[in-house]
Amino acid sequence: MRTMQSAVKLRGWVQAVVAVALVSVIAACGGGGGGDSSSSGNNSSTTLNGGSLPASPTQQPIAATAANTVPITVGRGVNGVINIPTVSVTVCAPGSTTNCQTISNIQVDTGSFGLRLVSSVLNSSLLNGGLPISTLASGAQLAECATFADGYTWGTVRTATVQIGGETTAAGIPIQIIGDKASSTVPSPGCGSGSAENTVSDLGANGILGIGTAPNDCGATCQNAATAANYSNYFACPGGTSCARTAVPLNQQVANPVANFTADNNGVIVQMPPVSNTGAASATGTLVFGIGTQSNNALAATQTFTTDAFGNMNNSVFNGTTVQAFFDSGSNAYFFADNSLAQCGSNFAGFYCPSSAQTRSITLGGVSSTRASVSIGILSASTLFSNSSNYAFNDLAGQIGGSSSFDLGLPFFYGRHVYYGIDQTLSGGQTPYVGF
Incomplete structure (x- = not known):
């Protein structure tokens, strides 16, 4: 994930734009939104500052009506950052079908792996016990410093059942709760490259849904003690403090939810509509789960x-x-x-x-x-x-x-x-x- 938010213009949008309606124009073939796709190759030279652009692709997303689909929305979102695709995700306390919460504006990130939620958006029932904090064999709390190109997230690793659209994980999986630990516990050195992105305002979303090709977010690097000593994302925090880098087995690493779904778990398709070369107020696409598992995901x-x-x-x-x-x-x-x-x-x-x-x-x-x-x-x-x-x-x-x-x-x-x-x-x- 690399989401540039440092530009004054982007910050200014947050402050100056009171409200921008999310325009979702559903086309007959089930996709679309925000802009005239037919104009994508025909803008005037003035609009294009002279020069020319390649022809834009024209595929449309399928309708997000099947159980293995969920709508993707690009719009103003929670903080006015451009080009952030978001979906809604439901998390439940492991083993419960009632202690659950649906959270919107979760960024779809195919460049990372695993679900990360900002602690402030969780209700007290889930935050204060419903989603148990993972512990190591030593009894120490497990926390993670997830680093991205534009900053890092710091928080505990917890267990939750995850549902997106009509798909659900078979059981609880490790996720990261961002910002639930005091900034004083951020380990240094070892974490903190770039800016902290531990709030909704800093992140530009309520969380990150990492659904790229890896089944978990670190793999062998964090599993093996030799490499984990220098490169692990994970930290053992005895008593919740004095956090030190640690090796972590695969089953305790933050997991890609899709790889843990009961069905349609071999991949995803991200489908976005065309937009005008000069931009659009919003766009509505579809996230499809599974590849070659249903009639709609060949x-x-x-x-x-x-x-x-x-x-x-x-x-x-x-x-x-x-x-x-x-x-x-x-x-x-x-x-x-x-x-x-x-x-x-x-x-x-x-x-x-x-x-x-x-x-x-x-x-x-x-x-x-x-x-x-x-x-x-x-x-x-x-x-x-x-x-x-x-x-x-x-x-x-x-x-x-x-x-x-x-x-x-x-x-x-x-x-x-x-x-x-x-x-x-x-x-x-x-x-x-x-x-x-």
């Missing part, structure tokens, strides 16, 4: 790529350099390094502001020999942000540190069906893959 990708365990296409090439590319719905822009693109000033720090519309191409390559070139469009962030009522953008891009990564964020998803096959190799099943 694998129909034109291109598929076998990836590493975490969904990365490590043999991709941009501007003649091998890069690690990934499809990340949790990033609100394309993020990559390109010195030929002008960066914005301080008001839009981190984003690109080219003087004319731009096209860039990247050749995607995963573990297998499959290669495919895709083109993306880029408009100046200052042009896009000039309409403060818009929250959905398909051509917003920004700078990333170094030249070894290419983050195909939410703009890539508009007008596409993007597939994620969950890694099942530990049980003798499929290798992880992505496709579109």
Whole structure:
């Protein structure tokens, strides 16, 4: 997940926009919303600042009416941050069907793994005992510092039954509760890179739903004592304090809920509608659970790529350099390094502001020999942000540190069906893959 919130413009939206209605226009084929998709390739040169953009994809999401689907909404959300796709998630105390709470505005993040909820949005019944804090064999509380490109979340690991749409986990699974531990307990060194994102305001959502290709959020790195000593996300907190990095078995690591559903648990499809090149007030898509398990989730990708365990296409090439590319719905822009693109000033720090519309191409390559070139469009962030009522953008891009990564964020998803096959190799099943 990489969600840029540092720009003054984005902060200003939070303060200045009193209310922005979520416009959800349901098309006849079951998708759509927020903007005239037919205009995506026909904007005037003035609107585009001159230059040209590649043709936009035009796939529509299916209707979110089946049990293995749930609507995705991009809009103003809880804090006015652009390009955050959200769903509603229900959590229950393990073993209970009544001590439950449905929480909206949970960010859909295909670049991370596991459910994380901000503690302040939970009711007291769940927060104060309903969702038990995980403990290690030593009796110490288990906490996690989950690090993202733009900050970190700190809080306990707890157990909850998770339901999304008509799908539910077979039993309680480990999740992270963000911000339920005092800031004084944040371990240093070992945590704290970037800004703390332990509140709804800081996170821009009520939580994060990590549904990428990995079944849990760290895997062998945190399981093995040798690597965990330096790289584990997890910390043992005896008495709830004095937290120290620790190894954690797989069954206590924060888990991808989809991999633990009773059915339709081998992957997801993120389906977003097309939006105008100049942005839209909102967009409504569909999150589909399972791939090839129901009549509505056949694998129909034109291109598929076998990836590493975490969904990365490590043999991709941009501007003649091998890069690690990934499809990340949790990033609100394309993020990559390109010195030929002008960066914005301080008001839009981190984003690109080219003087004319731009096209860039990247050749995607995963573990297998499959290669495919895709083109993306880029408009100046200052042009896009000039309409403060818009929250959905398909051509917003920004700078990333170094030249070894290419983050195909939410703009890539508009007008596409993007597939994620969950890694099942530990049980003798499929290798992880992505496709579109």
